[in-house]
């Protein structure tokens with residue numbers, strides 16, 4: 370290494386596997402209609418803002434002290450929200466489910482170990498693996514993005530992954546995986562298995578949560594987030610439910626005091642408003658169903674969604690469609706398999722703006 374005071378990145382002794390890598394993240398652009406990162410489009414109500422402000426105000430009065438390291442009161446509230454007889458001992462919480470997953474890979478992955486998922490899936494998964502020196506394995510989903518159970522079981526038997534990650538509902542496809550299939554995968558997993566239910570609250574009626582499987586499988590963790598259903602993406606609070614020993618494993622690798630007093634207080638105050646916030650989820654579900662119907666009626670393909678977004682296509686040049694929508698003030702996400710695009714469900718006004726913009730450009734992109 371040279372001795373310059375302002376080295377370029379290539380001059381620094383970066384880990385070889387990080388050379389040429391870009392930091393993860395969708396473009397954050399200042400446009401009128403933001404439908405690109407599956408946020409909840411509804412800002413907090415006045416009541417939520419007032420309660421959060423009060424709770425945060427009380428919390429900052431103790432800011433000279435470190436926060437409660439185990440966040441037990443918050444974990445108890447999260448357990449109450451999930452139900453299923455869970456208690457604080459069954460819950461882990463961190464700064465977004467992204468951090469929760471990093472803890473899972475930190476505890477159960479690592480050098481000489483592997484993690485497996487079924488693709489296409491959430492694009493952060495390979496990054497968790499890379500950052501924790503865990504080998505990354507993928508198995509394809511079917512053409513309709515459902516899981517091919519036979520292939521999944523054969524692959525697990527052959528590859529013996531230490532960690533299996535399954536997003537259900539899946540991002541970017543919106544596909545929920547059937548509980549019987551998940552049960553078979555839990556039984557087959559040689560190591561731990563995480564069902565990532567970041568979008569669980571948006572699933573269509575009748576979809577069963579993997580929380581139902583927790584009493585049967587000590588190697589299972591069900592991950593959730595407050596980012597979507599609780600409209601708390603900026604608050605950064607993700608959590609998971611598992612057997613107490615699983616939680617103890619995650620506690621070994623977390624940084625001490627990882628959840629600030631502000632995060633803990635704000636998340637507890639938001640959780641107290643669960644009924645009100647979940648009503649918005651109902652509205653978003655209806656908006657999603659209407660959006661899917663509309664996309665199908667235009668003659669496009671749509672992946673049946675149990676989440677707060679819809680994957681649609683297919684376009685010969687998806688980047689062009691993405692750009693033309695952006696030119697009309699609508700930002701969506703260029704992600705997923707070739708030819709597909711993903712749009713988050715917004716307010717009725719935002720979704721209408723998306724429909725108008727797409728109608729405008731469709732004749733040009735068939």
Ligand code: PMP
Pocket residue numbers: 406407464465466467468491536539540565567593594595596602606607
């Ligand atoms: N899992 C899935 C499947 C996701 O789509 C996302 C967010 N896009 C996350 C986890 C991370 O959520 P957060 O870190 O905001 O809790």
